[in-house]
Amino acid sequence: MIMEIIGYILITIGSLFYLLGGLGVYRMPDVYNRLQAGTKATTLGSFSLILGVGFAHPEWLLKAIVIVAFIAITNPVGSSALARASLKAGVKPDPRTDTGEYLPKKGGADE
Helix, strand or coil: CHHHHHHHHHHHHHHHHHHHHHHHHHHCCCHHHHHHHHHHHHHHHHHHHHHHHHHHCHHHHHHHHHHHHHHHHHHHHHHHHHHHHHHHCCCCCCCCCCCCCCCCCCCCCCC
C-alpha cells in the first residue's frame, strides 16, 4: 500500500516535469535554450514517472531501474549532439542569450 502511494506520487511529479518541459520548449527563444529546457525537464520527468510505475508495480521495479539508467546515459549525449550539430550548421543563438566565450570568434582558429 505504501509503495503504491509513493509510486503514484512519483508519477504525478513526473507528469508535472513533463508539463514544465513542454512549457519550456514552447517559451524559450532559440534551439539551444529549448534543448536545455526539454532535456532537463523530460529527463527528470522520465525518472520520476518510470520509477513511479516501478514502485506502483514492484514486479517491474528492476526493469524500471534499467530504463532509468539507459535514459541517464542517452539523454544528455543526444542533446549535446543536437546542440553541436546546430552550432556547426550555423544556427545562431538568440541575441538575448549570453553565450560568453563559447561561440567561436571571427577569424579565429576554430573556423
